[in-house]
């Protein structure tokens with residue numbers, strides 16, 4: 001079941017729409033140019049997680065694209081409407097996981113008003129399975145160097161735009177080559193991010209546990225899950241570090257994971273076909289920390 005709620009000033013809390021019927025104009029710039037932004041967040045037991053962090057990143061993406069956004073209050077109420085609507089139409093149990101998408105486009109050509117909606121649908125079983133079974137990952141070139149974001153703001157490097165065709169093509173390329181997912185590298189050889197995730201690695205040396213992730217200045221999306229995990233990990237005694245990282249750092253680590261709001265923490269089992277060690281105890285410990293994030 002999929003629920004849609006359009007943010008519409010004429011409807012307090014949003015307007016529920018039939019997901020089995022056409023709802024967008026064919027001239028919407030989101031469809032014709034991929035001109036828009038989005039967020040994906042997880043709802044557990046009917047409660048959306050990290051809502052403020054996602055609204056903050058949505059606002060930051062909107063600034064990068066010079067897009068008008070509905071108010072935070074309108075988003076929060078539309079999310080509640082969508083989750084209530086889902087619960088009214090399907091059984092929501094304690095372990096029901098829902099993917100909540102916040103979508104904004106530049107709107108219909110010539111109308112000068114954004115189109116904004118919330119979509120709620122179940123998290124696919126395969127996504128949940130990857131948390132358990134882990135991932136075979138390929139390094140693929142992104143084609144930019146790691147300093148391009150500062151030189152070329154029009155590339156929208158740190159924004160979560162609707163132009164994800166390249167990211168999805170990278171995942172299809174991985175699947176066609178006996179892998180599950182991808183870690184992008186820059187043309188100057190730095191580790192960047194996954195097409196839908198942040199890269200995380202752990203090192204344990206002389207009893208000191210350190211969590212590392214690529215630095216934001218390399219043009220990656222600031223991950224809300226990585227950021228929240230770093231906060232709880234620090235409180236639990238972990239040291240924290242930010243790149244630059246190169247592929248050799250990942251081969252040398254005691255654990256490598258891809259982390260994101262919907263899939264949460266998925267251990268990496270191999271890189272470019274070479275097995276790596278991702279210690280199950282570390283995966284367990286970090287997964288428990290991820291579960292504490294709300």
Ligand code: PLP
Nearest residue numbers: 196197198221223224225260261
């Ligand atoms: N990087 C990219 C390119 C993504 O698309 C995502 C999430 O979809 C992430 C990182 C992880 O972000 P978050 O943890 O906020 O879901």
